[in-house]
Amino acid sequence: MAKGPEAFRTISEAAAELNVPQHVLRFWETKFSFIRPMKRAGGRRFYRPQDVAVLRGVRRLLHDEGYTIKGVQRLHKEQGVKRLVAAGLDAAAPAPHAAASEFEPPPPASAAPPPMRPDRRERLLAALADLEAARASLDALLAR
Structure with a gap:
């Protein structure tokens, strides 16, 4: 039962x-x-x-x-x-x-992303610049 x-x-x-x-x-x-x-x-x-x-x-x-x-x-x-x-x-x-x-x-891909706060955008751009510099250093080391 x-x-x-x-x-x-x-x-x-x-x-x-x-x-x-x-x-x-x-x-x-x-x-x-x-x-x-x-x-x-x-x-x-x-x-x-x-x-x-x-x-x-x-x-x-x-x-x-x-x-x-x-x-x-x-x-x-x-x-x-x-x-x-x-x-x-x-x-x-x-x-x-x-x-x-x-x-x-x-959110679904069709939804527009929310606007980004300026301070967050600046931090993301600074992090991106740091990553690009690190990649360049690694590429130079690997090229040797």
Whole structure:
């Protein structure tokens, strides 16, 4: 007999439902403070339905949307757990992104890049000049 939608899930049941290995769920617990399954004697984990909903959102963001662990952590910090649950609700629709950051996937190629701040542009040009000088030095060494 199948469990009801409100029943707790063991780690093997949650992993099967999310299509990830059990060790991935254990790893996520170390990276995401908001993933806290109930633990019984002997450390056996039981996931509540809301835990599985959060995990579904985390899985979608990491595996389908291309977020990094830091990106999901930032999204949780900025928008809360409801945003993570919402990400897992509809697997067919793309998850809306928060404000752009270095931890999120880049925008589609068709989107115009955001304007760059002048101070950042100067730093990038200085770094490029340093790299070009280093390359020239390496080329000279290799030519000997």
